[in-house]
Amino acid sequence: MSTRREIYADHAATTPPAPEVVQAMQPYFAEAFGNASSVHRRGEAAREAIVAARERVAALVGCSPEEVVFTASGSEANNLALKGAWAAAQLAQTSASPRTAIVVSAIEHPSVLETARHLESHGAELRVVPLGADGIVDLDALAAAVDASVAIVSLMWVNNEIGTIQPVAQAAAIARRAGARFHCDAVQAAGKLPLEFAASEIDLLSIAGHKLHGPLGAAALVVRRRVRLVPLVHGGHQERSRRAGTENLPAVVGFGVAAERAVARIAAGGPAADDARGERLREGLVAHIAGARLNGDAARRVGSIVSLCFPGVDGEAVLHELDRESITVSTGSACSAATPGPSHVLVALGLRPEDAHASVRFSLGEGTTDADVATMLDVVPGVVARLRADAGSVHHHEARTVRHGAVAGRGA
Numbered sequence: 509m510s511t512r513r514e515i516y517a518d519h520a521a522t523t524p525p526a527p528e529v530v531q532a533m534q535p536y537f538a539e540a541f542g543n544a545s546s547v548h549r550r551g552e553a554a555r556e557a558i559v560a561a562r563e564r565v566a567a568l569v570g571c572s573p574e575e576v577v578f579t580a581s582g583s584e585a586n587n588l589a590l591k592g593a594w595a596a597a598q599l600a601q602t603s604a605s606p607r608t609a610i611v612v613s614a615i616e617h618p619s620v621l622e623t624a625r626h627l628e629s630h631g632a633e634l635r636v637v638p639l640g641a642d643g644i645v646d647l648d649a650l651a652a653a654v655d656a657s658v659a660i661v662s663l664m665w666v667n668n669e670i671g672t673i674q675p676v677a678q679a680a681a682i683a684r685r686a687g688a689r690f691h692c693d694a695v696q697a698a699g700k701l702p703l704e705f706a707a708s709e710i711d712l713l714s715i716a717g718h719k720l721h722g723p724l725g726a727a728a729l730v731v732r733r734r735v736r737l738v739p740l741v742h743g744g745h746q747e748r749s750r751r752a753g754t755e756n757l758p759a760v761v762g763f764g765v766a767a768e769r770a771v772a773r774i775a776a777g778g779p780a781a782d783d784a785r786g787e788r789l790r791e792g793l794v795a796h797i798a799g800a801r802l803n804g805d806a807a808r809r810v811g812s813i814v815s816l817c818f819p820g821v822d823g824e825a826v827l828h829e830l831d832r833e834s835i836t837v838s839t840g841s842a843c844s845a846a847t848p849g850p851s852h853v854l855v856a857l858g859l860r861p862e863d864a865h866a867s868v869r870f871s872l873g874e875g876t877t878d879a880d881v882a883t884m885l886d887v888v889p890g891v892v893a894r895l896r897a898d899a900g901s902v903h904h905h906e907a908r909t910v911r912h913g914a915v916a917g918r919g920a
Contacts, residue, residue, distance in 0.1 A: 839867065
């Protein structure tokens with residue numbers, strides 16, 4: 509195991525909570541505890557803290573505070589968007605013009621794809637729109653899939669595995685023309701790109717605090733005014749009756765602080781610096797590792813997310829070897845890491861299963877330095893070369909064993 513400090517290059521999975529976020533949360537675990545639904549002074553203080561956090565999250569997204577619905581995770585926000593909007597459409601529809609279809613892209617997060625498949629098992633018609641090899645949704649195919657029978661269209665803003673930026677504005681316009689609701693999973697976009705919900709045609713937008721140096725356990729679904737949702741959780745009036753349950757006060761407070769600092773960091777050019785470091789990493793690794801290539805479009809992407817295919821090696825092996833060198837990376841989505849089989853995102857791009865398995869994701873962020881990039885450029889090519897050599901030795905040994913067995917068989 510290396511003794512160097514950890515180089516954390518898995519920010520797309522989660523980010524470390526910022527010190528000021530942790531500091532802001534601490535009082536609410538002890539002396540400042542309270543239930544925002546209570547009418548006494550402690551409850552009033554809890555409500556005020558949640559109101560302040562809601563205002564900060566709204567400023568990050570560019571929406572009204574009343575449109576922010578706090579959830580426990582981005583996955584819950586995605587579930588509420590799809591299940592809630594689809595159920596509302598079933599309640600509102602007439603037999604003459606039923607809206608039972610759901611349209612999603614082939615590279616959505618599992619919390620969108622699996623939710624859509626769940627609704628399909630309950631009567632929805634699921635339409636999955638393909639992508640090109642560049643990882644960008646085919647807008648012509650999307651337009652062909654969206655008609656008067658569609659209840660909701662869901663398209664992520666930034667893909668969590670390959671970083672491609674999807675044409676959200678055009679997709680939202682397609683949904684709006686057909687009278688369908690449009691949901692955008694912006695979990696990877698928040699904190700990296702400016703988001704202007706009010707000026708868009710997006711109806712529902714998901715974000716998560718732990719992707720922008722906030723705490724785990726706090727996320728939000730932004731719901732445009734007059735968009736009806738059937739809640740997933742019943743039994744309370746919290747979140748304007750859209751999500752029952754006592755609020756996670758410390759996490760919500762921390763989410764608010766994280767949102768506020770993300771606004772400041774975007775204005776200061778922090779994400780642009782992350783993208784520049786990611787580009788240097790991509791260019792250096794492609795230049796120094798034979799056959800290495802980027803997964804997805806080189807231009808229409810967030811530069812801080814770098815998914816590379818290293819033919820001839822297993823991505824999991826690269827991950828573990830780099831972990832021994834104190835470099836933390838991923839082979840794809842953290843939410844599907846335990847799922848057998850190649851990444852559905854990379855397969856949707858047309859990669860062969862063996863190339864999908866040979867891919868590694870580097871995702872840089874606020875803590876990544878120029879020195880970290882230099883170290884990765886120094887270490888990663890050697891790791892890949894060593895693994896390729898080991899694989900070649902194994903294949904050579906197996907070939908010799910087969911040939912020896914064949915000769916021995918003829919001699920017998």
